[in-house]
Amino acid sequence: MRRTAFAAVAAVLLLAGCSGEDGSSDKKDAAQTPEQALAAAKKTLDETSGVHLTLASKNVDDTISGLLSGSGTLTDAPAFDGKIVVQIAGLKPEVPVIAVDGKVYAQLPLTSGWQDIDPTDYGAPDPAALMSPDRGLSSMLTATTDPKRGDSVRGGEGNKEVLTSYSGTLPASAAKAFVPSVAGDVDATYTLTADDQLREAVLTGDFYGTGASETYTVTVDDYGTEKDITAP
Known part of the structure; x- marks a missing residue:
């Protein structure tokens, strides 16, 4: 017994x-339906004061001028303060970037000080715009079509979070907010926490119009971050 x-x-x-x-x-x-879960995650991201964002890529061809990785603080100003790695002319420099008030500033290699740049010249978006409710990360969640709920697993620091995946198709019109040169619809998988936070987005598609497929993984954490980001 x-x-x-x-x-x-x-x-x-x-x-x-x-x-x-x-x-x-x-x-x-x-x-919750998958659509409701993604809408709740959008609301949480739209309402937070800021987050920490990390970006990684896979299968970006060496001949492409584009975005490879990055990390930094993203706030609801919207503004961004961090670093990105771009690939251009065979080089892969890590570039400090500040984006605020609709402008993007970078410390470009072999130059002194900060330069006002157009990020699309480097295959990248305005990083501050990723916090926009209308054309940022959160808008991708509700733009995703035919979402399906996947498995729930333990994860996060100390395995204290319950993480649930949702997969669907992100239309090219919405994916352009992430990589402006995207050539078609994108396969998207989102990982959400039990308290409606987007923790990870994995996006796979033809981002550079080559007929090949690249993958970007965006990790979002430290919700509630506060930082006063100003132009350099």
């Missing part, structure tokens, strides 16, 4: 571990 009771308790604990302390996460996910 002791063994049976122990097994029953272990099963209950295992189920609780997959659904949150009170099981509310699974109940909430089951009650």
Whole structure:
């Protein structure tokens, strides 16, 4: 009898571990449609004061002039302060960037001080615009068509978060906010937390019109970040 009771308790604990302390996460996910879950994540991102954003890429051909990676603080001003790595003329410089008030400033290699640049010349968007409710990361969530709910897993720091994936198709018109040269619709997979935060977006498609496929992974954390970002 002791063994049976122990097994029953272990099963209950295992189920609780997959659904949150009170099981509310699974109940909430089951009650939401994928469209509702993505809309809730958009609302959370639109309402936060700022986040930390990290970008990584895969399969970007060496001949392409484009965005490879980056990281920095993104605020609701909207503004951005961080660094990006671009690929141009065979070089892959890490470039400090500040974007605010509709302008983008960079410390370009072999130059002194900050330069006012057009990021599309480097295959990149205005990074501050990624915080725009109408043409930023959050708008991609609700622009994604035919979203499907995937698995829920434990993750994050100390495996304390319940993370659920949602996959669908991001139309090219919406993906242009991310890479302006995108040539078609993009396969999108989003990872959301139980408290409606976008944690990760994985976007795969022909971003540079070559007929090949590149993948960008955007990680978002530190919701509620506050930083006064000004022009250099």
